[in-house]
Amino acid sequence: MNDEDLTKYFCTDKHPRFSTDFFADAESYEVWEEIDFADVREVEGENTFTITAEDVQFFAAASLDDEPLMRDEQYAANSAYGELFVPPVFITSIIFWCIGTKGRGNWIRTPGARNPGQSCVIHEYLRVGEMIRIKMKPHDRFIKRGKYYLQYKVDLYNQDDVLKIETITTLILPKDRESIRKFLAGERGVAD
Numbered sequence: 001m002n003d004e005d006l007t008k009y010f011c012t013d014k015h016p017r018f019s020t021d022f023f024a025d026a027e028s029y030e031v032w033e034e035i036d037f038a039d040v041r042e043v044e045g046e047n048t049f050t051i052t053a054e055d056v057q058f059f060a061a062a063s064l065d066d067e068p069l070m071r072d073e074q075y076a077a078n079s080a081y082g083e084l085f086v087p088p089v090f091i092t093s094i095i096f097w098c099i100g101t102k103g104r105g106n107w108i109r110t111p112g113a114r115n116p117g118q119s120c121v122i123h124e125y126l127r128v129g130e131m132i133r134i135k136m137k138p139h140d141r142f143i144k145r146g147k148y149y150l151q152y153k154v155d156l157y158n159q160d161d162v163l164k165i166e167t168i169t170t171l172i173l174p175k176d177r178e179s180i181r182k183f184l185a186g187e188r189g190v191a192d
Contacts, residue, residue: 026180030107032148032173037138045134046100049093053128056084059093086126091165094126095154098134105136105152107173112183114172116149121166131159139168147172 053073060070068075069085076084099105107113126132139151150173156165174180 025101025106025109026111026184027177028102028106029110029180030104031110031175031177031180032107032141032150033176035107035138035141035150037141040137042135042137043104045095045098045105045136046102047098048131048133049097050131051086051090051094051126051128053084055093056086056090056128059087059090063089084128086128088120088122088125088165090126091120091156091167094132094156095134095167095169098132099136099154105154107150108152108169108171110171110173111180112174116170116172118170119168122164123166124162124164126156126164130164132156132164136169148175149173 056070060067065071065087067085069079069081070076070087073084076082096108099108101109134154134156136152136154139153140149141151142149149170151168151170154167154169155163156167158164174183
């Protein structure tokens with residue numbers, strides 16, 4: 001499915017500004033074997049993400065969640081929470097947006113990558129209206145059962161520099177650029 005096919009699903013202000021073609025910049029993505037673990041400086045993400053009611057409502061609809069705390073602003077305002085609830089799994093959308101396509105961390109868009117799980121510590125729940133930015137750095141890289149794992153520590157901060165969430169983001173990646181090229185050429189089941 002290409003971007004044109006997906007435009008019928010675009011419902012928020014951010015949708016048209018986020019490319020769904022993860023193949024487009026694949027040649028510039030970081031690669032497992034090339035990431036320099038001698039340089040573990042923390043860097044900022046390429047973008048910031050301002051959480052809107054529209055974002056939360058679309059996320060609930062897209063994940064088929066009927067919870068009125070995420071869909072109905074009036075209901076949520078009259079609840080103990082007092083506003084729309086931003087679910088913890090929403091951080092995945094924020095991280096993808098904030099990392100961007102250029103520079104460090106863009107390996108999370110690698111075609112053929114698999115997600116074996118994440119770890120997450122929530123210090124404070126996210127709220128509608130907050131502007132979130134991320135700081136990230138390489139955390140670990142290892143081989144397990146012949147698969148190439150890469151981890152980054154990604155921390156989410158709000159506009160007041162409050163640490164909201166700490167994560168360890170993990171993917172199983174192709175080992176090298178050649179393996180990515182094979183995947184882009186349609187070869188599936190690439191071992192590396």
